[in-house]
Amino acid sequence: MAKVPKPNELLIDHAFPGTGWMDTPAVFRPGNFSYPGKAKNLLAVDLPNPREWSPLDADWKLPSNWQQIILEGLRERLHKFRSLKLFMDICVRCGACADKCHFYIGSGDPKNMPVLRAELLRSVYRKDFSLAGKLMGRMVGARELTEDVLKEWFMYFFQCTECRRCSLFCPYGIDTAEVTMAARELMNLVGLNIDWVVGPVANCYNNGNHLGIQPHAFKDMIEFFVDEIEAVNGIRIEPTFNRKGAEILFVTPSGDVFADPGTYTLMGYLMLFHEIGLDYTWSTYASEGGNFGMFTSHEMMKRLNAKMYAEAKRLGVKYIIGGECGHMWRVINQYMDTMNGPADFLEVPVSPFTGTRFDNAASTKMIHIVEFTADLIKNGKLKLDPSRNDNLVMTFHDSCNTARGMGFFEEPRYVINNVCNNFHEMPLETIREQTFCCGSGSGLNNDEFMEMRMRGGLPRANAVRYVNEKFGVNALSCICAIDRAVLTTLMNYWVPDVTVYGIHELVGNALVMEGETERTTDLRGEPLPGMEDSENEDI
Numbered sequence: 001m002a003k004v005p006k007p008n009e010l011l012i013d014h015a016f017p018g019t020g021w022m023d024t025p026a027v028f029r030p031g032n033f034s035y036p037g038k039a040k041n042l043l044a045v046d047l048p049n050p051r052e053w054s055p056l057d058a059d060w061k062l063p064s065n066w067q068q069i070i071l072e073g074l075r076e077r078l079h080k081f082r083s084l085k086l087f088m089d090i091c092v093r094c095g096a097c098a099d100k101c102h103f104y105i106g107s108g109d110p111k112n113m114p115v116l117r118a119e120l121l122r123s124v125y126r127k128d129f130s131l132a133g134k135l136m137g138r139m140v141g142a143r144e145l146t147e148d149v150l151k152e153w154f155m156y157f158f159q160c161t162e163c164r165r166c167s168l169f170c171p172y173g174i175d176t177a178e179v180t181m182a183a184r185e186l187m188n189l190v191g192l193n194i195d196w197v198v199g200p201v202a203n204c205y206n207n208g209n210h211l212g213i214q215p216h217a218f219k220d221m222i223e224f225f226v227d228e229i230e231a232v233n234g235i236r237i238e239p240t241f242n243r244k245g246a247e248i249l250f251v252t253p254s255g256d257v258f259a260d261p262g263t264y265t266l267m268g269y270l271m272l273f274h275e276i277g278l279d280y281t282w283s284t285y286a287s288e289g290g291n292f293g294m295f296t297s298h299e300m301m302k303r304l305n306a307k308m309y310a311e312a313k314r315l316g317v318k319y320i321i322g323g324e325c326g327h328m329w330r331v332i333n334q335y336m337d338t339m340n341g342p343a344d345f346l347e348v349p350v351s352p353f354t355g356t357r358f359d360n361a362a363s364t365k366m367i368h369i370v371e372f373t374a375d376l377i378k379n380g381k382l383k384l385d386p387s388r389n390d391n392l393v394m395t396f397h398d399s400c401n402t403a404r405g406m407g408f409f410e411e412p413r414y415v416i417n418n419v420c421n422n423f424h425e426m427p428l429e430t431i432r433e434q435t436f437c438c439g440s441g442s443g444l445n446n447d448e449f450m451e452m453r454m455r456g457g458l459p460r461a462n463a464v465r466y467v468n469e470k471f472g473v474n475a476l477s478c479i480c481a482i483d484r485a486v487l488t489t490l491m492n493y494w495v496p497d498v499t500v501y502g503i504h505e506l507v508g509n510a511l512v513m514e515g516e517t518e519r520t521t522d523l524r525g526e527p528l529p530g531m532e533d534s535e536n537e538d539i
């Protein structure tokens with residue numbers, strides 16, 4: 001892993017470079033790119049051109065006809081996705097999106113301006129697919145697809161988290177995230193991808209989840225958390241696995257099972273489901289909610305999404321509840337129906353406790369756990385003691401995928417305000433639709449890319465620092481597994497006295513369960529507010 005400069009050493013230069021953008025080559029250096037996909041992972045999912053290579057090498061070992069493959073691929077996609085054709089044609093280069101990207105703000109590199117990022121592909125489109133470009137070339141911003149251009153694509157389309165913030169400010173609604181998705185798909189045709197995307201995809205395909213956890217280990221981990229909960233409040237929970245005939249299939253990102261602080265969120269799910277007596281099952285086959293296929297190609301996204309629904313069918317459940325995840329929900333909300341849906345073999349979700357019918361999921365048959373919990377609270381079905389979270393002065397990060405990908409704003413805030421007494425919003429232009437990305441989404445949450453992650457996360461961290469200094473905020477909550485992991489790293493770097501929480505960890509803390517023993521600690525084993533002395537007595 002490349003050495004990451006300390007926060008006060010991180011130089012951000014927004015000065016314009018001395019050369020025009022077409023004459024400024026991409027320069028790869030440790031810290032600004034992600035490692036390429038390993039051959040074994042490409043082979044596992046039949047991706048083209050498996051080989052070992054490095055962006056630092058002069059020779060990227062491309063197929064001899066790589067230009068033809070990509071241009072044919074572009075032709076096919078322009079025909080298939082009318083939105084892509086539109087995005088290639090209608091940009092007027094007004095610049096409204098230019099300063100809206102967190103990577104541009106944090107790096108100062110003009111090619112991280114959304115308008116210029118898209119131009120990297122658009123310039124090739126012009127040359128081969130527009131009359132003006134064919135006739136006038138560079139005069140109208142058209143250029144040949146050369147190896148240098150391809151290297152530039154690899155650099156900058158893997159410096160975009162597909163967060164869609166830029167699209168919010170574009171008067172024409174151009175979605176640069178979709179341009180990035182198309183460019184990544186084209187690069188995949190010749191074997192250009194990153195291992196932090198292809199590795200999880202291969203693991204998911206082979207073992208059911210991104211982390212490659214074997215079924216018995218997945219089950220063991222959840223049973224470990226059962227023990228942990230019993231140690232906190234004396235309640236023994238008995239989850240079931242792969243149980244046919246359960247009413248509901250619960251699917252969450254594997255990060256919740258294996259990576260702190262997501263594991264505490266998972267404990268919250270277990271406690272909630274036990275307390276309300278939900279008839280649900282875990283699956284060791286569909287043991288992943290996240291979908292790194294989305295960062296590879298539409299086809300791969302479809303393949304991975306299908307697993308969850310195949311498992312729901314096999315187990316004979318009525319519907320699916322999904323855990324706190326980001327891109328799982330963007331895939332469900334934006335793409336599932338046209339890829340694998342509608343899921344007519346399942347039922348429209350109806351809460352067995354409140355009778356609420358979730359018509360928003362009439363087609364996908366899958367609801368977000370936060371909307372399920374918000375509905376329980378609204379109908380008075382949970383006994384909650386928010387004072388157990390009184391040591392926390394909370395703010396909330398809207399994850400790009402749940403915010404801009406599904407408009408999910410009120411439910412998380414409703415739940416937080418019922419389980420925490422101290423809550424402060426970050427500045428308006430940094431939350432809800434306008435939320436700033438964590439800087440590590442879309443498969444960029446790898447160690448070797450750390451410097452760019454800290455740069456890209458700067459606007460988010462800045463807003464957290466603002467409420468930290470103004471209101472004493474010491475806790476940042478979110479509803480995405482990647483965010484839980486990467487915001488922890490980001491906070492350690494930029495705002496070290498802020499800790500990251502999933503919402504259902506806060507629910508688990510506040511939930512008063514029937515028959516529980518007196519709690520002295522929260523789910524992390526830290527003393528509850530007012531219980532600090534009893535902890536000392538134990539010692």
Ligand code: SF4
Pocket residue numbers: 100101102103112113114117159160161162163164165166167176177180437
């Ligand atoms: S989608 Fe997000 S990361 Fe990509 S260019 Fe737009 S603002 Fe930047």
Ligand code: SF4
Pocket residue numbers: 090091092093094095096097098114115169170171172173174
């Ligand atoms: S805001 Fe839209 S039209 Fe304006 S430069 Fe950006 S992508 Fe082009």
